[in-house]
Amino acid sequence: MKAATLRTTALRSVGTNTKDPDLIRDRREQLIRAALAVFQEKGFHAATVRDIGRVAGLTQGTIYNYVRSKEDILFLVCDRVIAEYISSMEEAVAAAGDPAARLRAALRGVTRVMIDQSSAILLVYHETHNLDRRSLRSLLARVQGWIRRFEELIVDALGPDHLPKTKRGLLTNIVTFLPTLIALRGWSLPKDLTHDQYTDWLVEFMMRGLGLDKPGGTV
Known part of the structure; x- marks a missing residue:
């Protein structure tokens, strides 16, 4: 797709x-x-x-x-951070092949952005409440579009018959939120792991949680 x-x-x-x-x-x-x-x-x-x-x-x-205004600057900052992980996902998808590979690439791309931009992402979580409703709605609409794109990737990888419509939204939100753990809970994460290890392990966890890349799984 x-x-x-x-x-x-x-x-x-x-x-x-x-x-x-x-x-x-x-x-x-x-x-x-x-x-x-x-x-x-x-x-x-x-x-x-x-x-x-x-x-x-x-x-x-x-x-x-x-x-x-200063609020305009905050909006531009938040919009840039969101654009970073949208772009990362799209670049990864464009460079990958089969549906499972595209999903894996997208998860890797987003996870790396969460690592590389962790302080900026934390700032967005802390400061978006200072935006007016119109600005916040605009940002949330972009995030929602990104989530829907991920839902398409997940359905493509699993096959529509393996993921009921009633579960798609919840599952997609869980998967897309997990990489933010690196930014939001970084203070508690092990300090002796490399960025590549964080990325590899988290992506593997998400793929296996979706039933992919395991014996007897979809892939």
Whole structure:
């Protein structure tokens, strides 16, 4: 089954005074990188636009040409983090072969993003409550689209007859949430494991839990 590629840009637009799309992209990239560092250090409430501008090398006046508020910057940060694991999944799926291999590749891709972006993902979990309802709905819609894409991958790998529709949503949510353990429970995880070991073991656990890659299983 070939599904449409998920959007990796925000559904909710952010106001700008600049019409040059390349300049908007470049300046917002500066703001996102700077805001990630500042928000992780100070938290959203204690951080100021001036703090972000200092790290980004931009004046407040310049910043307000590309966003309207600090909340806009937080939205762009959260949207970027979500886009990272959407892109990782789609790239992995495009490079893989049979349905089980595509699912495994997608799980590996998302797990690696959770490892590489763990501090940013933790920030998203802590700070999204500061967004207005429209922004939050936009982000949740993108996450929901990603979950539905994963459901397609799971159904493809197992076969529609092996996974009743009543169980698909719950199972998919369990599988897609497990990799966030690395970001949310990293303080409790063993410190003597490499990133490759975390990835290999977690993906193997999820695949076996789905009934794949085991004697007598689907694959």
